Amino acid sequence: MGFADKIKNFFNRNAVISEELFEELTDLLVEGDFGAAEAYRTAEILRERCKKNRPASPKELSLKLAELLEEELKKGGMGTDPACLSPEGKLTVMLLLGVNGVGKTTSAAKLAALYRDTYGQKPILAAADTFRAAAIDQLKIHGERLGIRVIAHQHGGDPAAVVYDAIEAARAGGGDIIIADTAGRMHTKSALVEELRKIDRVVETRAAGARYIKYLVLDATTGRNALAQAAIFNEAVSPEGVILTKYDSTARGGVVFSLASELSLPVAYLCTGEKYGDIGLFDPHSYAREFAGVE
Secondary structure (H helix, E strand, O other), rough: OHHHHHHHHHOOOOOOHHHHHHHHHHHHHOOOOOOOHHHHHHOOOOOOHHHHOOOOOOOHHHHHHHHHHHHHHHHOOOOOOOOOOOOOOEEEEEEOOOOOOOOHHHHHHHHHHHHOOOOOOOOOEEEEOOOOOHHHHHHHHHHHHOOOOOOOOOOOOOOOHHHHHHHHHHHHHOOOOOEEEEEEOOOOHHHHHHHHHHHHHHHHHHOOOOOOEEEEEEEEOOOOOHHHHHHHHHHHHHHOOOEEOOOOOOOOOOHHHHHHHHHOOOEEEEEOOOOOOOOOEEEEEEEEHHHOOOO
Protein backbone atom coordinates (compact mmCIF):
# COMPACT_ATOMS: atom_id res chain seq x y z
CA MET A 1 0.00 0.00 0.00
CA GLY A 2 1.34 3.43 -0.98
CA PHE A 3 1.62 6.34 1.44
CA ALA A 4 -1.34 8.19 -0.09
CA ASP A 5 -3.59 5.22 0.60
CA LYS A 6 -2.23 4.80 4.12
CA ILE A 7 -2.97 8.38 5.15
CA LYS A 8 -6.45 8.25 3.62
CA ASN A 9 -7.20 5.02 5.48
CA PHE A 10 -5.86 6.57 8.69
CA PHE A 11 -8.23 9.52 8.52
CA ASN A 12 -11.23 7.67 7.09
CA ARG A 13 -11.57 5.14 9.90
CA ASN A 14 -13.96 5.48 12.82
CA ALA A 15 -11.67 6.21 15.73
CA VAL A 16 -11.63 8.36 18.85
CA ILE A 17 -9.38 11.46 18.77
CA SER A 18 -6.83 10.40 21.40
CA GLU A 19 -3.18 10.64 22.39
CA GLU A 20 -2.60 7.30 20.68
CA LEU A 21 -4.05 8.71 17.44
CA PHE A 22 -1.60 11.64 17.51
CA GLU A 23 1.27 9.25 18.16
CA GLU A 24 0.21 7.19 15.15
CA LEU A 25 -0.01 10.37 13.07
CA THR A 26 3.54 11.35 14.07
CA ASP A 27 4.83 7.97 12.89
CA LEU A 28 2.87 8.34 9.65
CA LEU A 29 4.35 11.78 8.98
CA VAL A 30 7.84 10.33 9.41
CA GLU A 31 6.92 7.61 6.94
CA GLY A 32 5.79 10.39 4.58
CA ASP A 33 9.34 11.84 4.58
CA PHE A 34 8.98 14.39 7.36
CA GLY A 35 11.99 14.57 9.65
CA ALA A 36 11.33 13.07 13.08
CA ALA A 37 11.58 16.40 14.92
CA GLU A 38 9.42 18.12 12.32
CA ALA A 39 6.79 15.36 12.49
CA TYR A 40 6.66 15.62 16.28
CA ARG A 41 6.38 19.43 16.16
CA THR A 42 3.60 19.28 13.56
CA ALA A 43 1.63 16.75 15.61
CA GLU A 44 2.09 18.87 18.77
CA ILE A 45 0.77 22.02 17.08
CA LEU A 46 -2.17 20.04 15.73
CA ARG A 47 -2.86 18.55 19.16
CA GLU A 48 -2.94 22.03 20.76
CA ARG A 49 -5.32 23.34 18.09
CA CYS A 50 -7.62 20.40 18.65
CA LYS A 51 -7.86 21.18 22.37
CA LYS A 52 -9.49 24.54 21.49
CA ASN A 53 -11.72 23.20 18.73
CA ARG A 54 -12.02 19.46 19.04
CA PRO A 55 -12.67 17.63 15.74
CA ALA A 56 -15.54 15.14 15.78
CA SER A 57 -13.71 12.53 13.73
CA PRO A 58 -10.35 11.67 12.14
CA LYS A 59 -11.77 13.00 8.86
CA GLU A 60 -12.21 16.45 10.43
CA LEU A 61 -8.70 16.11 11.84
CA SER A 62 -7.36 15.69 8.31
CA LEU A 63 -8.80 19.10 7.37
CA LYS A 64 -7.04 20.70 10.33
CA LEU A 65 -3.78 19.01 9.33
CA ALA A 66 -4.17 20.30 5.76
CA GLU A 67 -4.73 23.85 7.04
CA LEU A 68 -1.65 23.63 9.26
CA LEU A 69 0.52 22.24 6.48
CA GLU A 70 -0.62 24.94 4.06
CA GLU A 71 0.33 27.60 6.61
CA GLU A 72 3.78 26.05 6.98
CA LEU A 73 4.32 25.97 3.23
CA LYS A 74 3.36 29.61 2.84
CA LYS A 75 5.71 30.60 5.67
CA GLY A 76 8.49 28.95 3.68
CA GLY A 77 7.68 31.03 0.60
CA MET A 78 5.72 28.36 -1.23
CA GLY A 79 3.04 29.47 -3.64
CA THR A 80 5.04 32.24 -5.25
CA ASP A 81 6.75 32.00 -8.63
CA PRO A 82 10.35 33.29 -8.46
CA ALA A 83 10.45 33.21 -12.25
CA CYS A 84 7.44 35.42 -12.82
CA LEU A 85 7.62 36.95 -16.26
CA SER A 86 10.21 39.64 -16.81
CA PRO A 87 9.05 43.01 -18.16
CA GLU A 88 8.62 43.12 -21.91
CA GLY A 89 11.95 43.34 -23.67
CA LYS A 90 13.93 42.06 -20.67
CA LEU A 91 15.72 38.73 -21.03
CA THR A 92 15.39 35.89 -18.50
CA VAL A 93 18.26 33.43 -18.02
CA MET A 94 17.30 30.30 -16.09
CA LEU A 95 19.74 27.61 -14.93
CA LEU A 96 18.57 24.17 -13.88
CA LEU A 97 20.80 22.57 -11.25
CA GLY A 98 20.79 19.16 -9.60
CA VAL A 99 22.42 15.75 -9.51
CA ASN A 100 22.24 13.25 -12.37
CA GLY A 101 18.97 11.41 -12.83
CA VAL A 102 16.56 13.90 -11.25
CA GLY A 103 15.07 14.99 -14.58
CA LYS A 104 16.80 18.29 -15.35
CA THR A 105 16.86 17.85 -19.13
CA THR A 106 13.21 16.86 -19.35
CA SER A 107 12.28 19.68 -16.96
CA ALA A 108 14.08 22.17 -19.22
CA ALA A 109 11.95 21.02 -22.16
CA LYS A 110 8.74 21.17 -20.08
CA LEU A 111 9.53 24.71 -18.95
CA ALA A 112 10.28 25.78 -22.51
CA ALA A 113 6.92 24.42 -23.66
CA LEU A 114 5.15 26.05 -20.70
CA TYR A 115 6.65 29.49 -21.27
CA ARG A 116 5.92 29.32 -24.98
CA ASP A 117 2.41 27.90 -24.85
CA THR A 118 1.10 29.56 -21.67
CA TYR A 119 2.99 32.84 -21.50
CA GLY A 120 3.66 33.48 -25.20
CA GLN A 121 7.43 33.63 -24.69
CA LYS A 122 10.07 32.60 -27.21
CA PRO A 123 12.38 30.19 -25.32
CA ILE A 124 15.88 29.03 -26.21
CA LEU A 125 17.22 25.79 -24.72
CA ALA A 126 20.93 25.74 -23.84
CA ALA A 127 22.68 22.36 -23.57
CA ALA A 128 25.12 23.45 -20.85
CA ASP A 129 25.50 19.90 -19.54
CA THR A 130 28.52 19.26 -21.74
CA PHE A 131 29.80 16.59 -19.36
CA ARG A 132 27.25 14.03 -20.58
CA ALA A 133 26.91 13.54 -24.34
CA ALA A 134 23.50 11.91 -23.84
CA ALA A 135 22.19 15.08 -22.20
CA ILE A 136 23.11 17.14 -25.27
CA ASP A 137 21.46 14.64 -27.61
CA GLN A 138 18.38 14.39 -25.40
CA LEU A 139 17.90 18.16 -25.32
CA LYS A 140 18.28 18.35 -29.11
CA ILE A 141 15.56 15.72 -29.50
CA HIS A 142 13.25 17.69 -27.19
CA GLY A 143 13.98 20.82 -29.20
CA GLU A 144 13.12 19.10 -32.48
CA ARG A 145 9.86 17.70 -31.08
CA LEU A 146 8.80 21.05 -29.67
CA GLY A 147 10.11 23.21 -32.49
CA ILE A 148 12.27 25.15 -30.03
CA ARG A 149 15.81 26.28 -30.78
CA VAL A 150 18.63 24.48 -28.96
CA ILE A 151 22.12 25.95 -28.54
CA ALA A 152 24.66 23.14 -28.12
CA HIS A 153 28.42 22.59 -28.35
CA GLN A 154 30.43 19.40 -28.52
CA HIS A 155 30.67 16.94 -25.66
CA GLY A 156 33.34 18.13 -23.21
CA GLY A 157 32.99 21.79 -24.14
CA ASP A 158 32.76 24.79 -21.83
CA PRO A 159 29.25 25.16 -20.32
CA ALA A 160 29.76 28.92 -19.93
CA ALA A 161 30.47 29.18 -23.67
CA VAL A 162 27.14 27.48 -24.41
CA VAL A 163 25.31 30.01 -22.23
CA TYR A 164 27.29 32.80 -23.94
CA ASP A 165 26.10 31.67 -27.36
CA ALA A 166 22.52 31.30 -26.14
CA ILE A 167 22.60 34.89 -24.84
CA GLU A 168 23.99 36.12 -28.16
CA ALA A 169 21.19 34.28 -30.00
CA ALA A 170 18.59 35.86 -27.72
CA ARG A 171 20.09 39.33 -28.13
CA ALA A 172 19.92 38.90 -31.87
CA GLY A 173 16.17 38.55 -31.55
CA GLY A 174 15.98 34.82 -31.14
CA GLY A 175 14.38 34.56 -27.72
CA ASP A 176 12.94 36.01 -24.51
CA ILE A 177 14.00 33.31 -22.07
CA ILE A 178 17.04 31.01 -21.98
CA ILE A 179 16.60 27.73 -20.12
CA ALA A 180 19.97 26.07 -19.53
CA ASP A 181 20.45 22.43 -18.58
CA THR A 182 23.60 21.99 -16.45
CA ALA A 183 25.79 19.07 -15.46
CA GLY A 184 24.69 16.88 -12.59
CA ARG A 185 28.04 15.93 -11.16
CA MET A 186 28.64 16.98 -7.60
CA HIS A 187 32.03 15.46 -6.85
CA THR A 188 33.11 18.55 -4.91
CA LYS A 189 31.26 21.66 -3.89
CA SER A 190 34.16 23.85 -5.03
CA ALA A 191 34.01 22.45 -8.58
CA LEU A 192 30.26 23.13 -8.73
CA VAL A 193 30.70 26.67 -7.45
CA GLU A 194 33.56 27.42 -9.83
CA GLU A 195 31.63 26.20 -12.87
CA LEU A 196 28.64 28.33 -11.92
CA ARG A 197 30.84 31.38 -11.28
CA LYS A 198 32.00 31.21 -14.89
CA ILE A 199 28.38 31.13 -16.05
CA ASP A 200 27.56 33.98 -13.64
CA ARG A 201 30.29 36.12 -15.20
CA VAL A 202 28.98 35.42 -18.70
CA VAL A 203 25.45 36.41 -17.69
CA GLU A 204 26.66 39.55 -15.89
CA THR A 205 28.78 40.73 -18.82
CA ARG A 206 26.68 39.63 -21.82
CA ALA A 207 23.19 39.93 -20.35
CA ALA A 208 23.49 42.79 -17.87
CA GLY A 209 20.08 43.60 -16.42
CA ALA A 210 18.62 40.21 -17.33
CA ARG A 211 16.52 38.33 -14.81
CA TYR A 212 18.83 35.53 -13.66
CA ILE A 213 17.29 32.56 -11.86
CA LYS A 214 18.73 29.29 -10.56
CA TYR A 215 16.34 26.42 -9.97
CA LEU A 216 17.27 23.24 -8.13
CA VAL A 217 15.66 20.13 -9.62
CA LEU A 218 14.81 17.40 -7.08
CA ASP A 219 13.31 13.93 -7.54
CA ALA A 220 10.25 13.55 -5.28
CA THR A 221 10.68 9.78 -5.08
CA THR A 222 14.06 10.05 -3.31
CA GLY A 223 12.52 11.39 -0.09
CA ARG A 224 14.93 12.64 2.58
CA ASN A 225 17.85 12.21 0.17
CA ALA A 226 16.37 15.09 -1.84
CA LEU A 227 16.56 17.28 1.27
CA ALA A 228 20.24 16.39 1.72
CA GLN A 229 20.92 17.39 -1.90
CA ALA A 230 18.99 20.62 -1.41
CA ALA A 231 21.04 21.51 1.69
CA ILE A 232 24.31 21.15 -0.26
CA PHE A 233 23.14 23.17 -3.26
CA ASN A 234 21.46 25.76 -1.03
CA GLU A 235 24.71 26.40 0.81
CA ALA A 236 26.81 26.42 -2.36
CA VAL A 237 24.75 28.44 -4.82
CA SER A 238 21.54 29.71 -3.08
CA PRO A 239 18.95 28.70 -5.70
CA GLU A 240 15.77 30.77 -5.90
CA GLY A 241 13.49 27.75 -5.88
CA VAL A 242 12.89 24.07 -6.56
CA ILE A 243 11.37 22.10 -9.41
CA LEU A 244 10.04 18.85 -7.95
CA THR A 245 9.95 16.03 -10.51
CA LYS A 246 8.40 12.55 -10.58
CA TYR A 247 5.64 13.48 -8.17
CA ASP A 248 3.17 10.61 -8.52
CA SER A 249 1.70 7.81 -6.42
CA THR A 250 5.16 6.53 -5.48
CA ALA A 251 6.27 9.89 -4.02
CA ARG A 252 5.43 10.37 -0.36
CA GLY A 253 5.89 14.13 -0.69
CA GLY A 254 6.73 15.15 2.87
CA VAL A 255 10.15 16.49 1.85
CA VAL A 256 8.42 19.62 0.51
CA PHE A 257 7.51 20.61 4.08
CA SER A 258 11.12 20.13 5.17
CA LEU A 259 12.33 22.31 2.29
CA ALA A 260 10.05 25.04 3.63
CA SER A 261 10.76 24.68 7.35
CA GLU A 262 14.46 23.79 7.32
CA LEU A 263 15.79 25.62 4.26
CA SER A 264 13.08 28.21 3.43
CA LEU A 265 13.47 26.96 -0.13
CA PRO A 266 10.21 27.27 -2.08
CA VAL A 267 8.97 24.75 -4.62
CA ALA A 268 8.07 26.70 -7.75
CA TYR A 269 7.02 23.92 -10.13
CA LEU A 270 5.65 20.41 -9.75
CA CYS A 271 6.14 17.78 -12.47
CA THR A 272 3.56 15.00 -12.38
CA GLY A 273 4.29 12.91 -15.47
CA GLU A 274 6.43 12.43 -18.55
CA LYS A 275 4.47 14.55 -21.05
CA TYR A 276 5.54 18.11 -21.83
CA GLY A 277 2.34 19.44 -20.30
CA ASP A 278 2.85 17.59 -17.01
CA ILE A 279 4.23 20.63 -15.19
CA GLY A 280 2.52 23.38 -13.27
CA LEU A 281 3.07 26.06 -10.66
CA PHE A 282 3.19 24.68 -7.14
CA ASP A 283 -0.09 25.18 -5.26
CA PRO A 284 0.32 24.97 -1.44
CA HIS A 285 -3.44 24.59 -0.86
CA SER A 286 -3.88 21.61 -3.21
CA TYR A 287 -0.60 20.01 -2.16
CA ALA A 288 -1.36 20.18 1.58
CA ARG A 289 -4.86 18.75 1.09
CA GLU A 290 -3.57 15.93 -1.09
CA PHE A 291 -0.84 15.05 1.39
CA ALA A 292 -3.35 15.03 4.26
CA GLY A 293 -5.70 12.76 2.32
CA VAL A 294 -8.48 15.33 2.02
CA GLU A 295 -10.80 14.35 -0.80
